[in-house]
Amino acid sequence: MTAAATLADVLPRALSFMGAKRLLGVFADHLRQAAGKRISLMMGIVLANIAALKLPHRPGRIEPRAKKRRPKPLPLLTVPRQLAREEIRVRRALKLVP
Numbered sequence: 001m002t003a004a005a006t007l008a009d010v011l012p013r014a015l016s017f018m019g020a021k022r023l024l025g026v027f028a029d030h031l032r033q034a035a036g037k038r039i040s041l042m043m044g045i046v047l048a049n050i051a052a053l054k055l056p057h058r059p060g061r062i063e064p065r066a067k068k069r070r071p072k073p074l075p076l077l078t079v080p081r082q083l084a085r086e087e088i089r090v091r092r093a094l095k096l097v098p
Contacts, residue, residue, distance in 0.1 A: 008051035
C-alpha cells in the first residue's frame with residue numbers, strides 16, 4: 001500500500017485497506033502462476049489499481065477502538081435450559097388453576 005500511495009502521491013492511510021486486500025485476493029492466483037517480467041508488469045497493474053482506491057475525505061471522523069457492553073434487562077440463565085423451561089411451565093400451570 002505504501003508503494004501504491006507513493007504512486008498516487010497520497011498518504012497510505014488515504015487508500016482503502018479492504019479494497020487493496022480484495023484486489024490482492026483477486027490477483028493472487030495470477031501472480032503465483034506468473035514468471036519473470038510478467039510478474040513486474042502485473043504488480044504494476046495491481047499497484048495502479050490500489051492507488052485508485054482512494055477514500056473520500058471525512059473530516060472529524062474519530063471512532064474509538066472499543067466495544068461497549070450494554071447491560072441486558074434479563075437475569076442470567078444459571079440452571080440448565082431444560083430445567084428453566086420446566087420451571088416456566090410449572091409457573092404457567094399454577095396461574096391457570098382457580
